[in-house]
Amino acid sequence: MLASSRTTLGSTTHLVISMARPHYRVVSEDHERSRPIVEAHGLIVVVPSGWEVRLRRSLDDGEGVVSYPVVHAATVPLPPDRGDYGSNVVESLGTHDVFVSLVEFGEEAVDTDLFPKVEAFPETIDASGFHPRQLQRLIPGQAGQQVFFTFGGRAFCLYVVLGSYAMVNQVLPTVEGLLAGIAIAPSS
């Protein structure tokens, strides 16, 4: 029987709250060292502290329509309902926040002009490539950048949205901290 090893606590009520804690927290070394890892469909993301990551599974509707994996990462909470390019998330980005989407495309995109072959996953990103016009959805103050590439026989679009264009140099190390923890397995 499912969940048989756990108790049901419906008969009593006991809630406690500790008051007056500070609203910030020093991240402990243990917390920092053992980072969560999200892994599926040949994509691995080591999640840095202060990020959320969701990896949408690949779907085949059985009628030939396949949707490929999408990785979403952000320094703000990721709601369950999101668009591939961050709708429902980018609206909540603050000045220091970032949203990253890694969208895989089908075989027809592999090694095309739009998706040039690269030898390594792009762990660094050019600050000068960010621009408000790169945004899928224009939000005042924000800037985006899209990088298309083929790696390991798989085609991807890496889309990064900054909460503040003015903070690009300050926030870029945070983005690259995430990108350094992403690995892509070659297509089989």
Added chain:
Amino acid sequence: MTAVYAIVIALSLVILFLGVLVVGLLRSHAEVLKRLDRLGVRLDDPELHRHETTLAVRAAGSDSVDPGAYKDIVGTTPEGDTVSVSPGLGEDPTLLAFLSTSCSSCTNFWERFNAPVSLIGRTRFRVAVVTLGPDEESPTRAAGLRRGSVDVLMSSQAWDDYSVPGAPYFVLVAPDGGGVVGEGTASTFAALEEFLTDAGNDRDWDRSRLSDRTDADREKIVDRDLRNAGLEPNDPRLYHAPGDIDG
């Protein structure tokens, strides 16, 4: 005449018996009160009536989760997405509702949580329902119980990380890395709402204290702002040698 005497005697015996019964009941009642008193329960205590409304809120930490500690929840959704959720992120406190698909007392909570963010009292709460992982719970059942767009996460590891004794169980995590500020169980949604309203009010109260701008509060505010800017204590950028700064 004899019959009348017999009736009087019988009635006297009945009255005597009833008297003994009443005295016995009173003594037993007194004994119960005495024992309750010995256990620290006072019937004239207004807190007792508060407990009848199913909630106990007290200024105490928890011994099941280290004070201030919270863990990211790594698991899957009922749809099969892989996720790592950080309850301390964002501006809203996060309510982690540990529910089971098979517990009858969880049904009410499954039905009431229907959005990823809920306004309770004057405070917005991010809500995530956490079930055991897909090895121990049915993903299709969890998907069927989900209402609206509430976030449902499946992670047995999270149950272990938060030392969840059973369902339903609730953990409240403060935003901006503030850590676990409350946890426990509730039998009704109303009790949970009351708890969350108190927690929200306490948070407002705590914020107002920080805005008093005493030296200690100023230090906390500066520390918080530095951390938000990516500067942790002992960051070399906080220090400089003479001549490092132009002008």
